Amino acid sequence: MITVIGSVNMDLIATTPRLPEPGETVTGTDFATAPGGKGANQALAARRAGAKVRMAGAVGSDAFAAEALALLEAAGADLGAVRHLPGPTGTALILVGGDGENMIAVIPAANGQVTARDAEAAVARMDAGDTLLLQMEIPEDAVRAALVAARGKSVTSILNIAPLSDAVERLAPLAGIVIANETEFARLSGRPAETLAVVRTELAALHARTGQCMIVTLGGDGVLWARDGQVEHVAALRIKPVDTVGAGDTFCGYLAQGLDSGMEFAAAVRRASVAGALACLTPGAQPSIPLASEVDARLED
Secondary structure, X not given: OEEEEOOOEEEEEEEOXXXXXXXXXXXXXXXXXXXXOHHHHHHHHHXXXXXXEEEEEEEOOOOHHHXXXXXXXXXXXXXXXXXXXXXXXXXXXXXXXXXXXXXXXXXXXXXXXXXXXXXXXXXXXXXXXXXXXXXXXXXXXXXXXXXXXXXXXXXXXXXXXXXXXXXXXXXXXXXXXXXXXXXXXXXXXXXXOOOHXXXXXXXXXXXXXXXXXXXXXXXXXXXXXXXXXXEEEEOOOOXXXXXXXXXXXXXXXXXXXXXXXXXOHHHHHHHHHHHHHHHHHOOOOOOOOOOHHHHHHHHOO
């Protein structure tokens, strides 16, 4: 069983030929809304990957609340730990350029009211051997409380250190597994992620110092992981991205499902990498998350 404690958003997505420079106005070509939020995205990814999933978090009392939860509800996720609070649901304003890259501004709203008590209550319902999946779009106190509680219950904790904040140095050491992209990992290592070779060297050094399991997602350069003294690279699936929003969340959800189901670590990372790549082929965060059958078909190619 996977419990995800995290954000639930409504994504407002504008597509432009290219991303604007600071102070520049660019005419867009399309607009759409879709359920999002890093917590909800990862919960849906884990559910589509085949896991039983419980989502914990908060939405508001506005019209976005039901829509933000719609795909999770349709997928059969347990939403009993999602609180409905007065005020707005979290939103994300997303610009997607013609090359698939994106810029995102997040307004926490109800997500900012998730408390340490909420987190502790969610972990209290977990059993030894379950998997806890966290991100950093809810308050630091809630993430910390969940990680500390997980340690006392023999629960595997996975922390995706996105979006990056000053809390990363305080929270990352508490997790069983840390997932970062190259920019986020540079914050942990203290050295810019200039090349794949640099990231690999820094990952090996950090792993040797801490013994912590770490995974670095590198977009088109694939994935690097360090575990039990071993550092390995997984090549990326070759695709032409349409929209990279949600790719990292898809990776996290699929990885959590693989490990929770007892899959061998390297195989779980490889499957998650393929899932993350496939998520780049469709616009939107949650709508782009592939089904397990689609991922497994590409693994067999």
